[in-house]
Amino acid sequence: MSEHYSERDLQREITDLETKSATAARLFDIRRLIGGLFVVYGVIVTIAGFTASDADIDKAEGVNINLWTGLGMLALGLLFLLWLKLRPTAPPPPDAVPGERDE
Numbered sequence: 001m002s003e004h005y006s007e008r009d010l011q012r013e014i015t016d017l018e019t020k021s022a023t024a025a026r027l028f029d030i031r032r033l034i035g036g037l038f039v040v041y042g043v044i045v046t047i048a049g050f051t052a053s054d055a056d057i058d059k060a061e062g063v064n065i066n067l068w069t070g071l072g073m074l075a076l077g078l079l080f081l082l083w084l085k086l087r088p089t090a091p092p093p094p095d096a097v098p099g100e101r102d103e
Contacts, residue, residue, distance in 0.1 A: 031083055035077045037077070038076050039074060039081070042074030042077055
């Protein structure tokens with residue numbers, strides 16, 4: 001038994017697939033992964049910097065290296081996430097199918 005689709009049903013299905021494709025492209029954007037990891041690790045290292053003992057600071061020639069590194073990682077992660085927000089990934093055009101080439 002074959003199902004008959006109207007033109008409207010096909011258009012709705014195509015629109016749904018394009019929306020899912022755009023969502024998947026945004027979800028797996030490498031900037032999200034890198035930015036998120038840098039933010040998480042930056043928070044952890046910054047907390048370690050706030051709780052550093054005097055002996056730890058003396059080992060680093062008087063510089064609270066954990067604090068400064070953590071803040072730098074946090075800033076870099078936030079810049080990646082800001083970049084993602086300002087320049088979102090465009091989904092691939094629907095007529096471009098991977099693996100096919102014009103010969």
